[in-house]
Structures are given as structure tokens and as C-alpha cells.
Amino acid sequence: DTGVSQDPRHKITKRGQNVTFRCDPISEHNRLYWYRQTLGQGPEFLTYFQNEAQLEKSRLLSDRFSAERPKGSFSTLEIQRTEQGDSAMYLCASSRGLAGATTQETQYFGPGTRLLVL
Amino acid sequence: GESVGLHLPTLSVQEGDNSIINCAYSNSASDYFIWYKQESGKGPQFIIDIRSNMDKRQGQRVTVLLNKTVKHLSLQIAATQPGDSAVYFCAENMGRRALTFGSGTRLQVQP
Numbered sequence: 001d002t003g004v005s006q007d008p009r010h011k012i013t014k015r016g017q018n019v020t021f022r023c024d025p026i027s028e029h030n031r032l033y034w035y036r037q038t039l040g041q042g043p044e045f046l047t048y049f050q051n052e053a054q055l056e057k058s059r060l061l062s063d064r065f066s067a068e069r070p071k072g073s074f075s076t077l078e079i080q081r082t083e084q085g086d087s088a089m090y091l092c093a094s095s096r097g098l099a100g101a102t103t104q105e106t107q108y109f110g111p112g113t114r115l116l117v118l
Numbered sequence: 119g120e121s122v123g124l125h126l127p128t129l130s131v132q133e134g135d136n137s138i139i140n141c142a143y144s145n146s147a148s149d150y151f152i153w154y155k156q157e158s159g160k161g162p163q164f165i166i167d168i169r170s171n172m173d174k175r176q177g178q179r180v181t182v183l184l185n186k187t188v189k190h191l192s193l194q195i196a197a198t199q200p201g202d203s204a205v206y207f208c209a210e211n212m213g214r215r216a217l218t219f220g221s222g223t224r225l226q227v228q229p
Contacts, residue, residue, distance in 0.1 A: 042207050042219030104150035104211045109161035
């Protein structure tokens, strides 16, 4: 399977603990996105990378959240001092952006990491 | 604020019938629209997309229609099957890389 993969698929943690999620994009996809989805809602954008550069961050991404993509391949999303309101599905997507192109390209999603904060 | 919205939260159809899922958008800066299917416990699965320079695009059993005059998007599924049962999301780009999603329509296919 050459799709987007995420690890872990499920995470249960206690309030105040730190958690880290990993996303491996489709090979050769240079853009990587993080979204959050709560029950009954559509995904909400958190941040995106082009190669290793983090180009946009949503207002939803509080200072407790940090994302990295150090080598322009896999990415990690860390949540520090988790709160019950952080419980959600965290989705990663990737796309293949062409240099200099301004048109949008298709984003392909992974299976998500479901986080439950007790 | 401007957002993507859906007219119906749940759509129930008979197996074999055609399904139409509607979506309204309000951001005139959007030039890219996309439909995803999401089954329970899974990530969104790409179905079909369309750019603003088109008004219709067809895939396998699916057609997306874009009406820029009234800012309306629809997904048509021909000969709906039980495996089509899922939540369907439309999304727009609002002139950015990030996608803005609506809240979804649940499609239920009755055998």
C-alpha cells in the first residue's frame, strides 16, 4: 500500500500528558497537511508543509501544538499538556505540488489518529 | 464568516437509484472544489474534484456539477450501491492551499 500512513491509529492519554503522532505521506509528495476532525464535523485545517518548510498555520494551532517535517518526508504533530478538548481525529494528507504552479492539487488523506484525552 | 455548507444532513436512497448531494459555498475566491467520501473510522477518500474553469466533470459513476452563478456544487452518484453508504464532504480551497470542509451529508442506501 503506497497511501498516506499514520501512527498510532488510536491513542488514549490522561489530561496533561504529551502525545506525538507521525504521518508518512505518499512517496514523492512534497506537500503535507494536518487536519483535525471532531465527531459529526468536517476536517479543520491545522497546518501545512511544503518540503520541510511550514508555510501556514491555522488559528486552531495553539502554542501547545507543534508540527515538524525535518527532512521533508515524514511529519510529526506533538500536543503538549493535553486537554479534554483535544480529543479528536487527527488527519494527515499529502499532495504533489508542482514548482511554480498556482493551481490546487488533490490532497490524499491517511486513516487518521484518534485521540482520546481522559 | 464564509463557509462551505450542505443542504441536507442525511439522504436516504434505494439501491440502484441515483443520488444527488448538494453543497453551497460562499467564498468567491475559491477556484477548486473537491468531494470526499468518509466511512466510519476511516480517513476521507477522494472521489472527484473540479476547478472553477469547468462546470461539469465526470468520473466512474460520479459527476460533479459546479454552478458559479449561484455558488452551488453537487455530486451525483449513478446506480447507488450499498457500498456507497458513507458521509460525503464537499470542500473548497478559498484561494489557499488548505481545504475548508462542510459538515457532511450522510448517505444511506436502502437494499
